[in-house]
């Protein structure tokens with residue numbers, strides 16, 4: 001893993017596709033003096049991602065490329081990451097699957113946040129599945145990204161109780177609140 005050397009923060013890119021509440025949270029975390037990372041690039045596969053607004057708000061470079069031709073998109077991203085000296089990637093609601101070759105080039109340096117207690121409920125609709133199965137507990141996981149979806153080494157997890165009244169929407173809100181706490185803790189754990 002990339003370890004912090006000296007006082008320099010690890011240049012990080014955050015990949016998003018949607019609201020970007022985790023992105024905003026990571027940006028705020030990165031500004032804390034002792035944070036191991038700085039956020040230097042926001043990447044989205046869609047212009048519709050609401051989280052792109054944080055690029056202007058926090059003066060962070062953004063890059064958008066749809067994944068219609070994922071090989072071309074990934075090649076462009078890799079060039080940019082190199083140009084910007086980015087050595088760490090946080091996926092935060094990024095809805096595209098990165099290729100094996102992309103992941104290999106950033107091996108051990110890409111992490112993701114997932115709204116379930118992995119290995120339970122990989123993929124989409126985690127809250128619907130948890131409620132349907134009458135689970136009493138769900139949660140969120142930060143893990144390293146490997147070629148196999150939502151299957152890389154788990155860094156940290158946080159449990160969230162499911163109440164009888166919970167709907168997928170209310171549960172998503174509850175879990176998201178914990179995600180915002182968990183992602184910075186996971187990053188500190190990686191670099192310290």
Ligand code: GRF
Pocket residue numbers: 016018019020021022023051092093094113114115176179
């Ligand atoms: C989060 O629940 C995250 O775990 C999942 O997608 C959602 C993204 O939310 N992968 P946001 O865009 O960070 O608000």
